[in-house]
Amino acid sequence: MTHTMVLAAKAVGSALVIAAGGLAGFAAARRVEAELREVERFENALLCLSSEISYALTPLPEALKRAGSAAGGEIGTLLARTGSLAGLSNRRSVSRALDLALAEVRPQSPKAVAILKELAANLGFSGHKEEVRYIEMSIDRTRSVRKELEGECRRKARLYRYLGLFSGASLAIVLL
Amino acid sequence: MGMLDPLERDILPLLPPRARAPVAGWLTEHPAFARAVSEVRLRAGSPVCVVYQGTDVLLGGKTSPDELKDLIEVVSDCSYYALESEFTGGYVTIPGGHRVGLAGQVAVFPDGSVRIRQVTCVSFRVARAVRGAGERVAKELSDGKGRLRSTLIISPPGCGKTTLLRDLCRISSEGCPEAGIIPSQVGIVDERSEIAACYRGIPQHDLGPRVDVLDKCPKAKGMMMLLRSMSPGVIATDEIGSEEDAEAVATALTAGASVLATCHGESVEQVKRRPYSSWLISSGYFERVVVLSRRRGPGTVEYAGEIGGRSGPS
Numbered sequence: 001m002t003h004t005m006v007l008a009a010k011a012v013g014s015a016l017v018i019a020a021g022g023l024a025g026f027a028a029a030r031r032v033e034a035e036l037r038e039v040e041r042f043e044n045a046l047l048c049l050s051s052e053i054s055y056a057l058t059p060l061p062e063a064l065k066r067a068g069s070a071a072g073g074e075i076g077t078l079l080a081r082t083g084s085l086a087g088l089s090n091r092r093s094v095s096r097a098l099d100l101a102l103a104e105v106r107p108q109s110p111k112a113v114a115i116l117k118e119l120a121a122n123l124g125f126s127g128h129k130e131e132v133r134y135i136e137m138s139i140d141r142t143r144s145v146r147k148e149l150e151g152e153c154r155r156k157a158r159l160y161r162y163l164g165l166f167s168g169a170s171l172a173i174v175l176l
Numbered sequence: 177m178g179m180l181d182p183l184e185r186d187i188l189p190l191l192p193p194r195a196r197a198p199v200a201g202w203l204t205e206h207p208a209f210a211r212a213v214s215e216v217r218l219r220a221g222s223p224v225c226v227v228y229q230g231t232d233v234l235l236g237g238k239t240s241p242d243e244l245k246d247l248i249e250v251v252s253d254c255s256y257y258a259l260e261s262e263f264t265g266g267y268v269t270i271p272g273g274h275r276v277g278l279a280g281q282v283a284v285f286p287d288g289s290v291r292i293r294q295v296t297c298v299s300f301r302v303a304r305a306v307r308g309a310g311e312r313v314a315k316e317l318s319d320g321k322g323r324l325r326s327t328l329i330i331s332p333p334g335c336g337k338t339t340l341l342r343d344l345c346r347i348s349s350e351g352c353p354e355a356g357i358i359p360s361q362v363g364i365v366d367e368r369s370e371i372a373a374c375y376r377g378i379p380q381h382d383l384g385p386r387v388d389v390l391d392k393c394p395k396a397k398g399m400m401m402l403l404r405s406m407s408p409g410v411i412a413t414d415e416i417g418s419e420e421d422a423e424a425v426a427t428a429l430t431a432g433a434s435v436l437a438t439c440h441g442e443s444v445e446q447v448k449r450r451p452y453s454s455w456l457i458s459s460g461y462f463e464r465v466v467v468l469s470r471r472r473g474p475g476t477v478e479y480a481g482e483i484g485g486r487s488g489p490s
Binding site: 053057058059060061086087088089091092093094123124125126127128131 | 189190245246248249250252254255256258260271291
């Protein structure tokens with residue numbers, strides 16, 4: 001009876017260790033995938049921002065709000081918040097508004113945030129063509145970041161999942 | 177607590193902190209001058225300059241080029257690209273109808289267009305509607321059938337031409353029983369956004385309920401557009417002078433609308449020396465004239481009545 005109970009406990013413990021390892025691996029993979037999704041959203045937001053400026057000459061605060069709402073996710077929230085903090089009614093430039101918005105919202109992609117910060121420093125005081133050109137340059141950079149992340153995702157997400165499960169299993173064997 | 181002056185409400189909060197504090201301090205020390213301030217000027221490397229009652233005062237430390245760059249970004253609502261044509265014209269209008277004039281290093285492009293590349297001077301011109309400014313002359317300008325006669329307002333710059341024109345538009349739009357004016361549909365062609373001072377197409381001044389505004393529209397084209405589309409009883413426009421303007425005024429009058437217009441000058445005689453204004457006056461297109469000066473402060477009415485009467489400061 002006692003021996004059976006010990007075996008059962010070991011089985012449950014091993015299962016838990018393997019599950020924990022697996023979960024850790026899946027969580028790491030999800031982080032990589034989440035960053036990719038965030039960068040994809042950012043790319044969509046920049047495309048939307050470019051259209052708002054090129055075709056509708058929408059004032060930048062409003063264009064940022066629309067692009068943010070269309071993109072969704074944390075990066076969308078960050079853009080929309082930047083739009084609502086910037087402009088004449090708030091007496092604030094875009095880069096200052098972005099700094100404030102970043103204190104409230106912190107998206108999962110530091111790379112997207114870095115591109116956005118650089119873009120914000122150039123938005124708001126140049127002509128129509130230059131403004132669209134700055135956004136296009138950011139779109140190009142975001143695309144290459146996305147491609148990098150897609151490759152990373154293919155390699156690392158699977159690796160993290162297997163690694164998590166195998167590490168859990170190895171640890172369970174050692175413990176047994 | 178009294179209502180805030182437009183300067184304190186709309187302009188002061190926009191100034192860079194290093195310029196705002198000394199201006200706010202000066203306004204507190206000199207409350208009598210607060211409502212007389214006509215301009216606030218910021219120049220890179222110079223103290224802020226407050227213009228009032230024909231004089232000025234320099235206040236505080238030097239404004240930096242970066243502060244001016246931030247200021248331009250804010251007054252353009254972070255949307256320079258949406259206001260490029262206004263910036264090319266050298267000014268933008270902000271809420272409250274105040275004009276922000278710009279100067280600095282200009283770039284000339286091969287197609288002949290110009291753009292201020294580096295803004296180094298910013299001037300806030302305070303817009304203050306003077307309700308009632310036109311009531312003292314409305315009776316003189318009434319045609320006895322309820323409408324204002326076609327009137328040319330003449331004065332040197334800064335004497336209140338546009339302020340008077342704006343109030344005459346309001347009087348035509350609201351009606352003024354004391355002067356025998358009944359409400360009319362009023363069309364304003366506001367080429368420089370000074371009469372209605374539109375911000376994003378919405379007039380920032382009280383012009384009454386029957387006013388249609390063509391904002392930033394060339395005068396001659398705008399008058400024709402209004403005649404075709406809005407059938408105004410009264411058309412108002414600022415600073416007429418070209419042949420095209422004169423022909424448009426003549427067409428509007430032939431179409432049965434009254435025209436209220438302004439013109440730079442010190443007297444009717446001086447205006448008559450210019451070809452197209454002279455043609456409009458001598459052909460009898462304008463029936464009344466108002467001559468303004470600053471003799472007893474801006475808006476001093478030197479003469480209001482028929483064109484043949486006394487027409488300049490004595």
